[in-house]
Amino acid sequence: MLRIPGHGLLALWALVLLVLPSFVFGHMIEVPASKKECFFEDLHVNDKMTVTYQVGGGGHLDIDFWLVDPEGHALDKRIKQSTGTVSITASKDGRYEYCFSNQMSTVVDKMVSFNVHGVIYVDEDDTVAPIEREIRNLAQGLTAVKDEQEYIVVRERTHRNTAESTNSRVKWWSVLQAIVLFIVVAWQVYYLKSFFEVKRAF
Numbered sequence: 001m002l003r004i005p006g007h008g009l010l011a012l013w014a015l016v017l018l019v020l021p022s023f024v025f026g027h028m029i030e031v032p033a034s035k036k037e038c039f040f041e042d043l044h045v046n047d048k049m050t051v052t053y054q055v056g057g058g059g060h061l062d063i064d065f066w067l068v069d070p071e072g073h074a075l076d077k078r079i080k081q082s083t084g085t086v087s088i089t090a091s092k093d094g095r096y097e098y099c100f101s102n103q104m105s106t107v108v109d110k111m112v113s114f115n116v117h118g119v120i121y122v123d124e125d126d127t128v129a130p131i132e133r134e135i136r137n138l139a140q141g142l143t144a145v146k147d148e149q150e151y152i153v154v155r156e157r158t159h160r161n162t163a164e165s166t167n168s169r170v171k172w173w174s175v176l177q178a179i180v181l182f183i184v185v186a187w188q189v190y191y192l193k194s195f196f197e198v199k200r201a202f
Helices: 006-019 130-196
Strands: 022-031 036-043 048-057 063-068 074-081 083-089 094-101 110-119
Touching (some): 022 036, 022 094, 048 063, 048 094, 048 130, 063 083, 074 083
Antiparallel strands (some): 022 110, 036 094, 048 083, 048 110, 063 094
């Protein structure tokens, strides 16, 4: 197991940035009903890119997603999914476009959180130093942990919104039941009172 002393952490991060060039972007967007939002990344051959997304609000929490290469050929397509992870390795230089589509909905807007991270290809020798290999594994592990944390945050927000909505509905349903109960009780009291009332003849 690789052990790194505390005073060497700064040097470790410097090595991560030098040995494993990468890009990481996190976004939160709102996709209006009947619309789509598209983004792009300029990649070179053998560059790697991963898009991770999660629908955090709106409708059935689903979205359409697709990713195309510079020539417009679909590399991946997901229909009506609430979460997903798409990874590609660029086979050619150019602009790779990915879109989130809410065109299936005519009323409800969707909130989508997504991350884009990747590794810029660097030509290397056949022999890789053990420390370099460990640093690359560490960088990939950190990226996976970051994605998982953001996924948990979005899921927690979604569940909290659902719980608050349910609590509000239960509260107003209880108020409505109480009002109906009071009305029924008042009507029964009035009816029984009039039923047992003795009418005097004059």
